[in-house]
Amino acid sequence: MIKPDSATTIQRVMTAAANALQSGNLMRAEVALAPVFKGELLPNPDILNIAGTLRMKQGRLDEAAALFNQATIAAPGEPIFSYNLGLALSRLGRIGQAETALRATLRNRPDFVQALFELGALLHRLGRLEEAEKNIRGVLRHAPGTAHAELALAAILVDDGRPSEAEMAARRGLELAMEPRLKAQLFLQLAQALRRQRKDSEALAALDDAAAIDASLPGLARHRAETLQNLNRFDEAVTILEQEIARSPADATLHLDYNGLLYQLGRSEKFLKSYDRAPESRELLLGKAFLLAREKRHAEALAIYIGLQAHDPGDRLAAIGAAQVTTRMGRPLEALALFEAVLARHGHEAKLLSLAAEPALLSGDPQKAAWLCEQGLANSPNNPSCLALLSIASRMMDDGRDEAFNGYDSLVRIFDLEPPEGFSDMASFNAALNASLDRLHPKSRELIDQSLRGGTQTPGHLFPAGLPLVTKLKQRIDEAVARYIAELGEDADHPMLSRRAKRFGYCGSWSSRLHDSGFHVNHFHPEGWISSCYYVSLPNVVADGTAMQGWLKFGEPAFDVVLKNPIRRTVQPAQGRLVLFPSYTWHGTVPFHDRAARTTIAFDVVPMP
Numbered sequence: 296m297i298k299p300d301s302a303t304t305i306q307r308v309m310t311a312a313a314n315a316l317q318s319g320n321l322m323r324a325e326v327a328l329a330p331v332f333k334g335e336l337l338p339n340p341d342i343l344n345i346a347g348t349l350r351m352k353q354g355r356l357d358e359a360a361a362l363f364n365q366a367t368i369a370a371p372g373e374p375i376f377s378y379n380l381g382l383a384l385s386r387l388g389r390i391g392q393a394e395t396a397l398r399a400t401l402r403n404r405p406d407f408v409q410a411l412f413e414l415g416a417l418l419h420r421l422g423r424l425e426e427a428e429k430n431i432r433g434v435l436r437h438a439p440g441t442a443h444a445e446l447a448l449a450a451i452l453v454d455d456g457r458p459s460e461a462e463m464a465a466r467r468g469l470e471l472a473m474e475p476r477l478k479a480q481l482f483l484q485l486a487q488a489l490r491r492q493r494k495d496s497e498a499l500a501a502l503d504d505a506a507a508i509d510a511s512l513p514g515l516a517r518h519r520a521e522t523l524q525n526l527n528r529f530d531e532a533v534t535i536l537e538q539e540i541a542r543s544p545a546d547a548t549l550h551l552d553y554n555g556l557l558y559q560l561g562r563s564e565k566f567l568k569s570y571d572r573a574p575e576s577r578e579l580l581l582g583k584a585f586l587l588a589r590e591k592r593h594a595e596a597l598a599i600y601i602g603l604q605a606h607d608p609g610d611r612l613a614a615i616g617a618a619q620v621t622t623r624m625g626r627p628l629e630a631l632a633l634f635e636a637v638l639a640r641h642g643h644e645a646k647l648l649s650l651a652a653e654p655a656l657l658s659g660d661p662q663k664a665a666w667l668c669e670q671g672l673a674n675s676p677n678n679p680s681c682l683a684l685l686s687i688a689s690r691m692m693d694d695g696r697d698e699a700f701n702g703y704d705s706l707v708r709i710f711d712l713e714p715p716e717g718f719s720d721m722a723s724f725n726a727a728l729n730a731s732l733d734r735l736h737p738k739s740r741e742l743i744d745q746s747l748r749g750g751t752q753t754p755g756h757l758f759p760a761g762l763p764l765v766t767k768l769k770q771r772i773d774e775a776v777a778r779y780i781a782e783l784g785e786d787a788d789h790p791m792l793s794r795r796a797k798r799f800g801y802c803g804s805w806s807s808r809l810h811d812s813g814f815h816v817n818h819f820h821p822e823g824w825i826s827s828c829y830y831v832s833l834p835n836v837v838a839d840g841t842a843m844q845g846w847l848k849f850g851e852p853a854f855d856v857v858l859k860n861p862i863r864r865t866v867q868p869a870q871g872r873l874v875l876f877p878s879y880t881w882h883g884t885v886p887f888h889d890r891a892a893r894t895t896i897a898f899d900v901v902p903m904p
Contacts, residue, residue: 304336305336305338305339305342308327308328308330308331308336308342309341309342309345311323311324311327312324312327312328312342312345312346312349313345315327316345316348316349316352321349321352321353324345324349325349328342328345328346328349331343331346332346339369340365340366340367340369340370340373340376341366343362343363343365343366343369343376344362344363344366344375344376344379346362347359347360347361347362347363347366347379347380347383348379350362351379351382351383356383356386356387357387359379359383360380360383360384360387360389363376363377363379363380363383364380366379366380367380367396367399371399372403373403374400374401374403374404374407374410377396377397377399377400377403378396378397378400378407378409378410378413380396381393381394381395381396381397381399381400381410381413381414382413384396385397385413385417390417390420390421393417394414394417394418397410397413397414397417398414401414406437408434408437408438408441411430411431411433411434411437412430412431412434412443412444412447414430415427415428415429415430415431415433415434415447415451416447418430419447419450419451419454422454424451424454424455425455427451428448428451428452428455431444431447431448431451432448434447435448440471441471442468442469442471442472442473442477442481443468443477445464445465445467445468445471445481446464446465446468446477446480446481446484448461448464449461449462449464449465449468449481449484449485449488450484452464452488453484453487453488453491456756456758456759456801457759458487458488458489458491458492458759458760458761459488459492459759459761461484461487461488461491462485462488462489462492465481465482465484465485465488466485468481468484469481469482469485475508475509476508476509476512478508479504479505479506479508479509479512480505480512482501482502482504482505482508483501483502483505483512483514483515483518485498485501486498486499486501486502486505486518486522487518489501490518490521490522490525490755491755491756491759491760492759492760492761493525493734493735493755493760493762495522495525495526496526498522498525499519499522499523499526502515502518502519502522506519516535516536516538516539517536517539517549517552519535520532520535520536520539520552520556521754523535524556524737524754525737525754527737527738527739529556529560529739532556533553533556533557533560533562536549536552536553536556537553537569540553540569540573544572544573544574545573545574545576545578545579547576547578547579547581547582550569550570550573550579550582550583551582551585551586553569554566554567554569554570554586555586555742555743555744558586558590558742558743559737559739559740559741559742559743560739560740561739561740567583567586567587570582570583577603577606577607577610580599580602580603581599581603581612581613581616583599584596584599584600584616584620585616586743587599588616588619588620588623589743589744590743591623593620593623593624594624596616596620597617597620597621597624599616600613600614600616600617600620601617604617609640611637611640611641614633614636614637614640614641615634615637615647615650617633618630618633618634618637618650618651618654619650621633621654622653622654622657627653627654627655627657627658628654628658630654631651631654631655631658631660631663634647634650634651634654635651637651638651643670643671643674644671644674644675645671645672645674645675645678645680645681646671646678646680647671648667648668648670648671648674648681649667649668649671649678649680649681649683649684650680651667652664652665652667652668652681652684652685652688653684653854655667655688656684656687656688656691656852656854656856657854657855657856659857661687661688661689661691661692662688662692664684664685664687664688665685665688665689665692667684668681668682668684668685668688669681669685672685672790676790677790677791677793677794679819679820679821679822679823679878679879680819680821680879682700682790682879683819683852683879683880683881685700686700686701686850686879686880686881687852687856687858687881690850690858690859691856691857691858697850697863699789700789700790700791700877700879701849701850701863701876701877701879701880702791702877703849703850703863703864703880704864706783706791706876706877706880707849707864707866707874707875707876707880708779708874708875708876709866709872709873709874710775710778710779710872710873710874710875711869711871711872711873712768712771712772712775712829712871712872712873713771714871715764715767715768715770715771716767716770717767718767721870721871722870722871724764724767724768724871725830725831725832725870725871726832727764728764728765728768728831729831729832729894731762731763731764731765732753732806732808732831732894732896735753735757735762735806736751736752736753736806736808737751737753737754739751746815746816746818746883747807747809747813747815748813748814748815748816749809749810749811749812749813749814749886750807750808750809750810750813750892750893751807751808752805752806752807752808753805753806753807754805755805756801756803756804756805757804757805757806757896757898758801758804758898765896768829768896772827772829772873772898775873775875776799776825776875776900777799779825779875780795780796780797780799780825781797783795790877790879791824791825791877791879794824794902795902796902796903796904798902798903798904799824799825799900799901799902799903800900800901800903801898801899801900801901802822802823802899802900802901803822803823803898803899804896804897804898804899805896805897805898806831806894806895806896806897807894807895807896807897808892808893808894808895809845809884809887809892809893809894810892811887811888811889811890812886812887812888813886813887813893814883814884814885814886814887815882815883815884816853816883817848817851817852817853817881817882817883818853818881818882818883819878819879819880819881819882820878820879820899821878821879822878822899822901823878823899823900823901824877824878824899824900824901824902825875825876825877825878825899825900826875826876826877826878826880826882826897826898826899826900827873827874827875827876827897827898827899827900828847828873828874828895828896828897829872829873829874829895829896829897830868830869830870830871830872830873830894830895831870831894831895831896832870832891832892832893832894833845833868833869833870833891833893833894834887834889834890834891834892834893835889835891836887836888836889837867837868837869837887837893840867842885843865843867843885844885844886844887844888844889845868845884845885845886845887845889845893846865846866846867846868846884846885847865847866847868847874847882847883847884848862848864848865848866848882848883848884848885849862849863849864849865849866849876849880849881849882850862850863850864850880850881851863851881851883852881853881853883865885868893878899
């Protein structure tokens, strides 16, 4: 064995391996490093790092991570070793360890641009957008004019609901980018930022620019289809999705997007037919069953789920799907048994427990439903799904928790807003706002998975789009939400009041437009803390206080259980009126009959630290 202090030999191996890697000759690097891999040479940290780099280039990531880890242990203060370790761990999906390694790199060298970039990208994937942005801006601070960083920043800002800032970042990147593929990626990111501002024609032009440079860019066709839908060019969108399915028939997301669009357009002759020409994979069958269930073709969906379970008895999603459609088929006891089997096998996560609570309620066992929801809340405090189902169990048991949670008279509050700046009254403002929303509403019908029936809903997040009248309205909404939060009581044990915070943000916003006979099915909002309805334009029938057509109702669940008073409160719509309430509170609308549309804006508020 060569002695560990043979510095000349170690240097010779390092030089040969490094030169081979630099020239791209992986075989020669393998030969040079053979004494290390065979244990004939006790390596130093630098050789370990070079060996790890070779294994990374060969795609042998586990071995690479082990080698980089040895180098880091031997020389913990050397940033390149911990950086390479973080890179390998990130590619292995060992995200927590990767973050630790990258942060160690930056502690030793805060201006390590590549580590800042990789940590920013990792945090973006985790949804930690504020931290991700900080790291990418650090890249731009230490290395101004980095087009890749502008691209990454634009993507983060789009996901953070700041599309106008994302547009600026993408345009800066385009001024800097030289490499064609990077330029195409920046045009694609620019298109996403423009589309979220509903600058749809400009977005389409940016997609054309991306395609002219690199027509094979991943996601290009789908973004084009979505943009065309915003422009009501549905036939072109359908054609694009059909072409993409022909190219990638096993892509389950494509089939969902395509058939969802067909549903929206009422093209029943093509609906679900794409699955008949596709390979029979698990992902495609799950997607088809999902769509069948949404169309209330429960027996067909159940047959698919049963088939998947026959192939793999441990298929969690198929088991949950079977239990859900069995519930919808009016067989609650059977459904509850199926859910209990899933829970026994897959654990007690809050969402699953809340799903199991529904058949328990339908079978007349509110105690069982309450127990399931309480287990879910123990695992996930203030979980909206568990709170919504627990409120119904509470009503059936008459134990008072429903009223305490939902505060139908105290937490459901009405704010009649003042006219925004520049308008003398709400009638003129809402008339202008309604006209502005016209171009945003698709000329189709609702999406297949929405609570809305008989109308349309705007796509995307409305508030960040930067529409002038929406921005004016948001200023008044901000004031009302701040007042609502300020006037909330303090109660550490209350599922809503315990989350009280002065700062807040919006995790979603949209406009809904109901036509004659339209309504919202009873539902709750699982992503929000405070939810809402603002009335823009209303049919005359809402003035009738007896029939209550088009009115907002609270407390009635989406499923049929015996309750003494299913509807706990109703609110009469009025132009300029904003209604705020807990997101976990069941709500829906009474159908109405009128040729005039009912147009609203809704949003979900979340507390901010």
